[in-house]
Amino acid sequence: MKFGILVNEGPYNHQASDSAYRFAKAALDKGHEIYRVFFYYDGVLNATKHSEPPSDDRNVIKNWQKLAEDHKVDLVVCVAAGLRRGIVEDSLAPGFRISGLGQLIEAGIQADRMVTFGD
Amino acid sequence: MGEDMEEEYEGGVVKKFMFVNRKAPYGTIYALEVLEMVLISAAFDQDVHIAFLDDGIYQIKKGQDTKELGMKNFSPTYRALEGYDIEKLFVERESLEERGLTEDDLLVPVEVISRAEMGELMAGMDVVLTA
Amino acid sequence: MSTLHTVNKSPFERSALQACLGHAQASDSVLLIEDAVMAALSGNAFAAKLADAGQSVKLFVLGPDLKARGLDPAKVASGITVIDYDGFVDLAAENSTIHSWL
Numbered sequence: 638m639k640f641g642i643l644v645n646e647g648p649y650n651h652q653a654s655d656s657a658y659r660f661a662k663a664a665l666d667k668g669h670e671i672y673r674v675f676f677y678y679d680g681v682l683n684a685t686k687h688s689e690p691p692s693d694d695r696n697v698i699k700n701w702q703k704l705a706e707d708h709k710v711d712l713v714v715c716v717a718a719g720l721r722r723g724i725v726e727d728s729l730a731p732g733f734r735i736s737g738l739g740q741l742i743e744a745g746i747q748a749d750r751m752v753t754f755g756d
Numbered sequence: 757m758g759e760d761m762e763e764e765y766e767g768g769v770v771k772k773f774m775f776v777n778r779k780a781p782y783g784t785i786y787a788l789e790v791l792e793m794v795l796i797s798a799a800f801d802q803d804v805h806i807a808f809l810d811d812g813i814y815q816i817k818k819g820q821d822t823k824e825l826g827m828k829n830f831s832p833t834y835r836a837l838e839g840y841d842i843e844k845l846f847v848e849r850e851s852l853e854e855r856g857l858t859e860d861d862l863l864v865p866v867e868v869i870s871r872a873e874m875g876e877l878m879a880g881m882d883v884v885l886t887a
Numbered sequence: 888m889s890t891l892h893t894v895n896k897s898p899f900e901r902s903a904l905q906a907c908l909g910h911a912q913a914s915d916s917v918l919l920i921e922d923a924v925m926a927a928l929s930g931n932a933f934a935a936k937l938a939d940a941g942q943s944v945k946l947f948v949l950g951p952d953l954k955a956r957g958l959d960p961a962k963v964a965s966g967i968t969v970i971d972y973d974g975f976v977d978l979a980a981e982n983s984t985i986h987s988w989l
Contacts, residue, residue: 638980645887645989652921656895659951660979663972669980678789678887718789738796745883746769746800750979753886753987755895776986778906810906875910879890884986 640664641748642674643741645755647682648697649690654683657754658700665708672748673711674701675741676733678755681719684712684733698730705732713740771882773797774805777812779887781831782822786887787815788830793885795833798840805881806837808866809848809874813855816847818863834864848874889914891982892944895921895989898933903988908936913943916978918970920949924956929964941966949975 642661646653661671676683688698704710712733714724719735726735745751775794781787797804808816815831822829837843845866852858852868859868869877878884892911898904904923911917917940919927926933927948937946946967953960953969960969970978979985 640979643885652895656921659972660975664976664979667973667976669976677793678785717792738793739799741793741885742773742797742800742802745773745885746771746802750985751883751885752893752979752985753884753989755887755987755989778903778989810902871909875912878910878986879888879912879915879984881984881986884890884984886987886989 638664638669638750639672639748640669641672641744641751643751643753643755644674644676644680644683645678645753647679648688650679651756653754653756654680654697654701655695657752658697658704660752660754661704661710665704665710671704671708671710673713673740673744675744676712676714677718677738677741679722681714681722681724684714684719684724684729686728686730688730702730702732715741770801770803772803772805772880773883773885774807774878774881776807776809776878776884776886777815778810780811780814781820782825782827787812790885790887791815791830791833794837794842795840798842803844804842805844805846805877806842807846807848807874807878809851809871811851811855813847813851813857813862816845816862816864816866817857818861831863837864846874846877888983889916890984890986891915891978892917893985893987894919894923895987897922898926898936904933905936907986907988908940908944911940911944914945916945916947916982918947918949918975918978919967920952920975924948924952925958927953927963927967928958929962934964938964938966947974947978
């Protein structure tokens, strides 16, 4: 199965990003494919390279980066939502890329299943 | 509003998309950013449906005046959807009634359907996007 | 064509679960995740509504979210199946659409 994932919320403020990550990881471990993870609304904040969470808890941004690294998962940040929230090319953590909303619609078309995680 | 509007989709696959709106405008950004997503979807020749239920019906309520909030009134954009061939707008009757509103309070032509019909409509979708 | 519905907010906080149950079709699946999991415990104020819905839809609750909140999976109402993320993925694959009620 090819999954598309939409993340609507930023790291830590809501569980959405964690839930999406755990779902993606479980799907990959089961041999499924993640077609794309699209970060929209506050979800774009998951791509910041400036996050320095306390070391005794999970690092949400690094979790996503590792997924991209280990499984070549396509992590896409919406350019317009990013601009609103100050997430631009310069602020991106490695592993994320900025693109248009069309990438989300395309994921909906190309993936077998689309799962949304939000507030 | 909307980038990549010239990006034409040539894949040929047509799926039934539904954008579900359940939240009022302005208290959160979802109404606005879902609308931006809907506009982008127009370039992909998909079978787009927009559902307004619960407080989502306020997104298309007539007479929005945001001047004193200093926020942009983006409700006129719903009237532009028709120009993009996005015409399948559905409003849940019970949601209107619960809020003391009628079809006359809405700023765009919609199809008012019952909760039961809305459930059936949702069941037939390929991709459901919510916020 | 069946749908997997997910609900992530408590019915005491949001109307999402209520709205979900009001639209889900017979033989759809409803999965409670994140803050919605407390609705799955037997004896809570929403239990009767869920049990009612369980007559036509399949009910599931995410175990890891229960445990995180100190809720005992053994106290989940009968008729609601506790699953983990693997089960979540399976449900998503088995149903043709996923509808997240936020």
